[in-house]
Amino acid sequence: EPEVTQTPSHQVTQMGQEVILRCVPISNHLYFYWYRQILGQKVEFLVSFYNNEISEKSEIFDDQFSVERPDGSNFTLKIRSTKLEDSAMYFCASIKGGTNVLTFGAGSRLTVL
């Protein structure tokens, strides 16, 4: 069964450093998402992406965050200057379109020291 693949599975970084989290959505999917889950808390929506542009973003997704799909395959989340509170599990998800069923990746755990 097709999967959403995320790398790295775990990244440790120093505060202030840039981080890029990568996702390979399912190949025929059209809508892409990033969600965040701080340890022990709920899953929070960050951003949705369709037709090579952001469709919607939450208040969490401030100027420190950016997304892009540089090569039609990868879907990346960049955090420009990480803060301690960015430590979380980041989940990528995609939808084929017309199904409303999100398929999630296994997540990337970010630890900011």
Next chain:
Amino acid sequence: AQSVTQLDSQVPVFEEAPVELRCNYSSSVSVYLFWYVQYPNQGLQLLLKYLSGSTLVKGINGFEAEFNKSQTSFHLRKPSVHISDTAEYFCAPSSNNNNDMRFGAGTRLTVKP
């Protein structure tokens, strides 16, 4: 975006007992409803979904949920739980809009021997 309330943050039960995890959503438009499960240290996995048709939907691992439009509820049930059902369960409604799936705070189900 949809609003969702999971009424119980934690549900401890003994093995082979029945369980119900409650979910209420707020919506004035057509709604799709999902339950996702997150096993310890893993990503989110679709448990079941309601898109249309029969209000009683069956999912994986013996779980089922009933869509009740008048009560705006989508409670998750299992007649007899197993130790392996210990996980976090998230209710997630969305409308006919691929951007607005939001997750409840989650219910931690702990099955004890």
